[in-house]
Amino acid sequence: MFxxxxxxxxxxxxxxxxxxxxxxxxxxxxxxVAIILAILTYKGSSVISMNFLFTSPTEGMTxxxxxxxxxxxxxxxxxxxxxxxPLGVAAAIYLSEYARDNWFTRIINLAIIxxxxxxxxxxxxxxxxxxxxxxxxxxxxxxxxxTLGIMTLPVVIVSTWNALQAVPMAFREACWNxxxxxxxxxxxxxxxxxxxxxxxxxxxxxxxxxxxTAPIMFTGAAFFLPQxxxxxxxxTMAMSLHLFVLAxxxxxxxxxxxxxxxxVLIALVLVMNSLSIAFRxxxxxxxKW
Amino acid sequence: MSRADSTPHRDDxxxxxxxxxxxxxxLVFVAGISAIVFIIGIFVFITKEGxxxxxxxxxxxxxxxxNLLEEKKMxxxxxxxxxxxxxxxxxxxxxxxxxxxxxxxxxxxxxxxELLVARSLxxxxxxxxxxxxxxxxxxxxxxxxxxALALMxxxxxxxxxxxxxxxxFSLGAAIYIGxxxxxxxxxxxxxxxELLAAIPSVVWGFIGLSIMNPLIIKVFNVPIGLNVLNAxxxxxxxxxxxxxxxxxDALKAVPDRYREAxxxxxxxxWQVIFKVVVPASKNGLVxxxxxxxGRGFGETMAVLMATGHSINLPTSIFDSVRALTATIAAExxxxxxxxxxxxxxxTLGIFLFLVTFLINMTADLVLRxxxxx
Numbered sequence: 001m002f003x004x005x006x007x008x009x010x011x012x013x014x015x016x017x018x019x020x021x022x023x024x025x026x027x028x029x030x031x032x033v034a035i036i037l038a039i040l041t042y043k044g045s046s047v048i049s050m051n052f053l054f055t056s057p058t059e060g061m062t063x064x065x066x067x068x069x070x071x072x073x074x075x076x077x078x079x080x081x082x083x084x085x086p087l088g089v090a091a092a093i094y095l096s097e098y099a100r101d102n103w104f105t106r107i108i109n110l111a112i113i114x115x116x117x118x119x120x121x122x123x124x125x126x127x128x129x130x131x132x133x134x135x136x137x138x139x140x141x142x143x144x145x146x147t148l149g150i151m152t153l154p155v156v157i158v159s160t161w162n163a164l165q166a167v168p169m170a171f172r173e174a175c176w177n178x179x180x181x182x183x184x185x186x187x188x189x190x191x192x193x194x195x196x197x198x199x200x201x202x203x204x205x206x207x208x209x210x211x212x213t214a215p216i217m218f219t220g221a222a223f224f225l226p227q228x229x230x231x232x233x234x235x236t237m238a239m240s241l242h243l244f245v246l247a248x249x250x251x252x253x254x255x256x257x258x259x260x261x262x263x264v265l266i267a268l269v270l271v272m273n274s275l276s277i278a279f280r281x282x283x284x285x286x287x288k289w
Numbered sequence: 290m291s292r293a294d295s296t297p298h299r300d301d302x303x304x305x306x307x308x309x310x311x312x313x314x315x316l317v318f319v320a321g322i323s324a325i326v327f328i329i330g331i332f333v334f335i336t337k338e339g340x341x342x343x344x345x346x347x348x349x350x351x352x353x354x355x356n357l358l359e360e361k362k363m364x365x366x367x368x369x370x371x372x373x374x375x376x377x378x379x380x381x382x383x384x385x386x387x388x389x390x391x392x393x394x395x396x397x398x399x400x401x402x403e404l405l406v407a408r409s410l411x412x413x414x415x416x417x418x419x420x421x422x423x424x425x426x427x428x429x430x431x432x433x434x435x436x437a438l439a440l441m442x443x444x445x446x447x448x449x450x451x452x453x454x455x456x457x458f459s460l461g462a463a464i465y466i467g468x469x470x471x472x473x474x475x476x477x478x479x480x481x482x483e484l485l486a487a488i489p490s491v492v493w494g495f496i497g498l499s500i501m502n503p504l505i506i507k508v509f510n511v512p513i514g515l516n517v518l519n520a521x522x523x524x525x526x527x528x529x530x531x532x533x534x535x536x537x538d539a540l541k542a543v544p545d546r547y548r549e550a551x552x553x554x555x556x557x558x559w560q561v562i563f564k565v566v567v568p569a570s571k572n573g574l575v576x577x578x579x580x581x582x583g584r585g586f587g588e589t590m591a592v593l594m595a596t597g598h599s600i601n602l603p604t605s606i607f608d609s610v611r612a613l614t615a616t617i618a619a620e621x622x623x624x625x626x627x628x629x630x631x632x633x634x635x636t637l638g639i640f641l642f643l644v645t646f647l648i649n650m651t652a653d654l655v656l657r658x659x660x661x662x
Binding site: 011012014015018019021022023024025026028029030032033036039040086087088090091093094095097098099107108110111112113114115117118119120121122123124125126128129130133134150153154157181182183184186207208210211212213214217218240241243244247248255258259262265266269270272273274277281 | 316317318319321323324325328330331335457462465469478480481482483485489490492494496500526529533557560586587588590594614617621626634635638645646648649650653
C-alpha cells in the first residue's frame with residue numbers, strides 16, 4: 001500500500017500553510033472593510049428617517065435632511081447616462097462588429113485604457129477648461145454631467161463590448177446568410193441577445209457616477225443650495241460633495257449626520273452593484289448557448 | 290424592411306436598407322473614435338490653460354536685481370524706496386522702468402536703465418523650481434513660488450505605503466481566489482472583492498477622517514492621525530480590490546495544461562503555483578501592480594481628506610503631507626480664472642496627466658507582452 005513519505009508529509013504541511021496564509025490575506029482585505037461598513041451602518045442608520053431623506057438642510061447645514069443632494073445626484077447621473085450610454089454603446093458596436101484588428105483599432109483601445117486611467121481631478125480640470133469656460137456652459141449640471149459621462153465612458157464601452165462579444169459568431173453568420181445587412185443583424189440579432197449584459201454594465205456605470213466627487217466639485221455641484229435644480233443649466237447639490245462638505249467644511253455638524261450621508265451614499269452604490277451582480281449571475285444561469 | 294423600395298435593377302443593392310446600413314456604419318465609427326477625441330481633448334484643454342504659464346515671463350525687481358543695483362552703487366535711500374516694488378510683475382520692461390521712475394525720479398533712474406532692461410526679466414514658473422523646490426506658495430504676497438517637490442513627495446509616500454500594503458495582500462488574495470478556492474467560496478470572494486472596489490473615494494476619505502484618525506491617535510499615541518499612515522492604509526484598501534481582480538485574471542489566463550504538466554511531474558499545489566503559474570503570469574501581475582500605482586497616484590478625495598493636507602517633506606509615516614491631486618482639488622475653487630495660481634494648478638494637472646499616461650502605457654505594453662507569447 002501507498003504510504004506518505006517524510007517528503008510527502010512535509011509538502012502537504014507547506015501546502016496547507018500557504019493555503020491558510022493566502023486565505024488570511026484575502027480575509028484581511030475584506031475584514032477591515034466589513035468592520036468599517038458595520039460602523040458606518042451602526043452610526044449612520046440612527047439618523048436615517050423619512051425626514052432626513054426628504055427635507056432640505058437647515059441651520060447652516062447642521063440640521064435637516066439631504067433631499068436636494070439626493071435629487072441633485074439623480075440629475076447628475078441621469079444626464080451623464082443620456083450622454084455616455086448612446087455614445088459608449090455605439091463605440092462598443094463599432095469596436096466589436098466593424099473594427100478590424102489593425103493599428104487604428106489598437107489606438108482606440110489605448111485611448112479607452114488611458115481615458116479610464118486619467119485621475120478624476122484631471123477630468124475635473126478638463127471639465128472646467130472645456131465645458132465651463134470654453135463652451136460657456138458655466139458651472140451647471142450639464143457641464144458636470146458631461147465631465148462625469150466622459151469619465152465613465154470606458155466602463156460603458158468595455159462592458160458593452162464584452163456583452164457583444166459573448167454573442168456567438170454563428171448567430172451573425174446565419175443572419176448574414178439570409179441576406180440581412182450588417183445593421184439589421186446587429187439590431188435584430190446581436191443587440192437583443194446582449195441587451196442584459198449591456199444593462200449590467202450601465203448599472204455599474206450608474207453606481208460609479210453617483211459616488212464621484214472631484215469631477216463635479218468645480219463644474220456644477222454647489223456646497224449648499226436650498227432649492228432644487230429646474231434645468232440642466234442650474235447648479236445643484238450632490239450626495240458625494242455633501243458628504244465632503246459636512247465632513248470637512250462645516251463646523252458644528254452633529255457627529256452622526258455625516259455618517260448618515262455616508263450610509264445613504266454607500267447603500268445607493270452597493271445596492272446598484274449588487275443588482276448588477278445578481279443580474280449577471282441570473283443571466284449566466286439562463287444562457288442558452 | 291420590405292423589398293418594395295428597392296430599385297428595378299436586380300443587381301443594384303443600394304436600397305433603403307443599404308443606405309441605413311452605411312449611415313449606421315459612419316455613426317458608430319464616429320462614436321468609436323470618441324475615446325481618441327476625448328483623450329486628445331483632455332490633453333489640449335488642460336494644456337491650453339496651463340502651458341502658457343510654463344513659458345510665461347514678466348519683468349520684476351527680483352532679489353538678484355536689487356543685488357545688482359546695490360553693486361552699481363545705487364544709494365540706500367533709493368533702494369529702500371524701491372522695496373515696495375519687489376516681486377511686482379510688469380508686462381514689459383518699459384512699464385517697470387516707468388514705475389521705478391515714478392518712485393525715485395526720471396533722472397535718478399537713467400544710470401540703471403540698461404541694467405533694468407537687461408536683468409529684470411523674471412519667470413514666475415520655472416521647471417527647475419517645480420521639480421526641486423519643496424515650497425508651494427502660490428498665494429504668497431511677496432513672491433509666489435511653485436515648487437512641487439513636497440507635493441510629489443506626499444503623493445509618492447502615500448502611494449508607496451499603499452502599495453506596500455496592497456501588493457502582497459492583493460496578490461495573495463488573487464492566488465487564493467484563483468488557485469485554491471473553488472465553487473461557491475470562489476464566487477462569493479469574487480463578488481465581495483468587486484463590491485469593495487465600488488465604495489466611492491469620498492466615503493473612504495470620510496472613513497480616514499472619522500474612524501482611522503482617532504484610531505491612529507490612540508494606538509500610536511501621536512498628536513495627529515491624519516498622516517501618511519492613514520492615507521496609505523486607506524489607499525491600500527482602495528487599490529487592492531482592483532489589483533486583485535486584474536491579478537486573478539492574469540492567473541486565469543495561464544493555460545490548465547501548464548498546471549497539469551507540473552502536477553504530472555509530482556509537484557505539489559504550492560510548487561505548481563510558485564514555480565509554474567506565477568512565473569507564467571508574471572506580466573499580468575506586473576500590470577496589475579502598475580495599474581494599482583496609477584490608481585493611487587491619481588486618487589483625489591481620499592488623500593485630500595486623510596493626509597492632513599499640510600505641505601511637508603515627510604520623514605516618518607506619522608507626518609502629515611499633501612498630495613498633487615489634493616492640491617488641485619483644494620485650491621482650484623479659490624484661484625481666479627486665468628491667474629498665475631489657476632494656471633499653476635493646470636500645470637500640476639498636465640504633470641498628473643503625463644505621469645498616469647506613462648503608467649497606463651507601460652502597463653499596456655507589459656500586458657501585450659503576454660498576449661504575444
